[in-house]
Amino acid sequence: xxxxxxxxxxxxxxxxxxxxxxxxxxxxxxxxxxxxxxxxxxxxxxxxxxxxxxxxxxxxxxxxxxxxxxxxxxxxxxxxxxxxxxxxxxxxxxxxxxxxxxxxxxxxxxxxxxxxxxxxxxxxxxxxxxxxxxxxxxxxxxxxxxxxxxxxxxxxxxxxxxxxxxxxxxxxxxxxxxxxxxxxxxxxxxxxxxxxxxxxxxxxxxxxxxxxxxxxxxxxxxxxxxxxxxxxxxxxxxxxxxxxxxxxxxxxxxxxxxxxxxxxxxxxxxxxxxxxxxxxxxxxxxxxxxxxxxxxxxxxxxxxxxxxxxxxxxxxxxxxxxxxxxxxxxxxxxxxxxxxxxx
Amino acid sequence: xxxxxxxxxxxxxxxxxxxxxxxxxxxxxxxxxxxxxxxxxxxxxxxxxxxxxxxxxxxxxxxxxxxxxxxxxxxxxxxxxxxxxxxxxxxxxxxxxxxxxxxxxxxxxxxxxxxxxxxxxxxxxxxxxxxxxxxxxxxxxxxxxxxxxxxxxxxxxxxxxxxxxxxxxxxxxxxxxxxxxxxxxxxxxxxxxxxxxxxxxxxxxxxxxxxxxxxxxxxxxxxxxxxxxxxxxxxxxxxxxxxxxxxxxxxxxxxxxxxxxxxxxxxxxxxxxxxxxxxxxxxxxx
Numbered sequence: 001x002x003x004x005x006x007x008x009x010x011x012x013x014x015x016x017x018x019x020x021x022x023x024x025x026x027x028x029x030x031x032x033x034x035x036x037x038x039x040x041x042x043x044x045x046x047x048x049x050x051x052x053x054x055x056x057x058x059x060x061x062x063x064x065x066x067x068x069x070x071x072x073x074x075x076x077x078x079x080x081x082x083x084x085x086x087x088x089x090x091x092x093x094x095x096x097x098x099x100x101x102x103x104x105x106x107x108x109x110x111x112x113x114x115x116x117x118x119x120x121x122x123x124x125x126x127x128x129x130x131x132x133x134x135x136x137x138x139x140x141x142x143x144x145x146x147x148x149x150x151x152x153x154x155x156x157x158x159x160x161x162x163x164x165x166x167x168x169x170x171x172x173x174x175x176x177x178x179x180x181x182x183x184x185x186x187x188x189x190x191x192x193x194x195x196x197x198x199x200x201x202x203x204x205x206x207x208x209x210x211x212x213x214x215x216x217x218x219x220x221x222x223x224x225x226x227x228x229x230x231x232x233x234x235x236x237x238x239x240x241x242x243x244x245x246x247x248x249x250x251x252x253x254x255x256x257x258x259x260x261x262x263x264x265x266x267x268x269x270x271x272x273x274x275x276x277x278x279x280x281x282x283x284x285x286x287x288x289x290x291x292x293x294x295x296x297x298x299x300x301x302x303x304x305x306x307x308x309x310x311x312x313x314x315x316x317x318x319x320x321x322x323x324x325x326x327x328x329x330x331x332x333x334x335x336x337x338x339x340x341x342x343x
Numbered sequence: 344x345x346x347x348x349x350x351x352x353x354x355x356x357x358x359x360x361x362x363x364x365x366x367x368x369x370x371x372x373x374x375x376x377x378x379x380x381x382x383x384x385x386x387x388x389x390x391x392x393x394x395x396x397x398x399x400x401x402x403x404x405x406x407x408x409x410x411x412x413x414x415x416x417x418x419x420x421x422x423x424x425x426x427x428x429x430x431x432x433x434x435x436x437x438x439x440x441x442x443x444x445x446x447x448x449x450x451x452x453x454x455x456x457x458x459x460x461x462x463x464x465x466x467x468x469x470x471x472x473x474x475x476x477x478x479x480x481x482x483x484x485x486x487x488x489x490x491x492x493x494x495x496x497x498x499x500x501x502x503x504x505x506x507x508x509x510x511x512x513x514x515x516x517x518x519x520x521x522x523x524x525x526x527x528x529x530x531x532x533x534x535x536x537x538x539x540x541x542x543x544x545x546x547x548x549x550x551x552x553x554x555x556x557x558x559x560x561x562x563x564x565x566x567x568x569x570x571x572x573x574x575x576x577x578x579x580x581x582x583x584x585x586x587x588x589x590x591x592x593x594x595x596x597x598x599x600x601x602x603x604x605x606x607x608x609x610x611x612x613x614x615x616x617x618x619x620x621x622x623x624x625x626x627x628x629x
Contacts, residue, residue: 056487078487080483082514083510083513083514083517085510085511085513085514087472087473087476087506088476088479088507088510088511088514091473091475091477091479091480092477092479092480092483092514094476094477095476095477095478095480095481095482095483096481096483096487097480098477099480099481099484099485099487100484118473119470119473119476119507122467122469122470122473123466123470123477126457126459126467127458127466
């Protein structure tokens, strides 16, 4: 909860005396020393559309903020601006899909999952139509406060039959997942990192496969099961932990639905070690509970089960690094907590 | 105009629209009798506009419901399914001998209209305020394909309460969708009472006009007036969507049901269905 609004405040400075500011929503989440790729979704979709005339792009006044403007510039006759009306966006995407098109509909994750849910449920998912809902600002990726922080979107869409759900980690995965979901028949919800997106997974010889979890590194001391940008944090934490002779495995689960229970169970059973899930999402109803359910249903008892996730709260406004530390999803916080749990 | 090829259901082709409306009412009453309940008052009220839609305005092939060149008819008001099934039976898209399955397990005619269940049902309605958004997308898709087909969307006056209706009204005009024809059935009755008292949508015509639509308001039980309105809506050269507001009378065609109050989900006693059919038959058009 925010502090008492009647208490006066002073400017807060960072460790080097710098002002800690909330970044604009269009800003990149990349750290200063991270390699990045610009607008991976927009470029990937524009390229796919060259060979697939069924691809249509639609947005609700957020083309620039979802990188769809790259597609719109390359294929202006296949881009539709629906205005700041997410219900219309989803209904119209359903209608376009009924007419045989593969529709990529973009907005922010909060507006898709909250405002347009009934339209996604009844007009798109119930009919299993070919609409790909691609949404920026997933989880805690803006400091604007709860109006723009989609901390419960995975929980909402996990309950929806027919819906495929992807939480990609980096620019490489966004490119590959965009191609994969365009080829997949049926509705998809994909979380999107936009702008200059960190590039990480190329170092791991990684290839995205729809519905598949992949082990990115192995280690006997703990198994980190992560999705979305938390895989970046898990890998960074794993490298830091290794210096302290703590060796952890990282299993990346970009497809939240359908859930790759087989690979998860195989990795949990392969070596008896603590299992720690990491997600940029509330602790309620996301990756962690999906893993827990899979373990319980198969009578699998890991040595220990812990979740790194956002708390079941409306989160604060502020600068993202501050908030990621505050809510325990920064790499340093991951290292600190994993050390506690593997002891 | 009218359906391409033969009219279905074993009825004589080229019979009058009034006769079609009579048959639609009769099919609906028979379905109501099977289930012992239903949105029969709305079905009776909307029978004339459905007769004009399916036997005057729409282009379709009864034996090829997904023919690419067809005009699309979206039923946003899912609970009017009983009325649309009656029209689809009359059009030869659904078989008349399945009337007694209406609302039963495994029927192709469930109580609320759904695309996956029923030939000729273009969309899944029922979440009110949604149909027009999907119809908008279909109209955009048809234009993208350079198809000459129209999209019709039938909505109720209750759906005027939903914000998505007006978002769509704005978007459709913005996209200059001259292939989108919205039919608003104004029977002035929704779940909690008269629609204009639940949330007053009047003055309705000027609202649609202000949103950039070509607007006509007609007596929804005056078949020649509606046929002319549909003709105008289709022939119009203006690059904007069209709305036809149809003022209808709930229970139309069966006097004692027209008079009944609180008729959103009208209670009809078991012995009244046969009486209603008899009243309808007595007033059958010559």
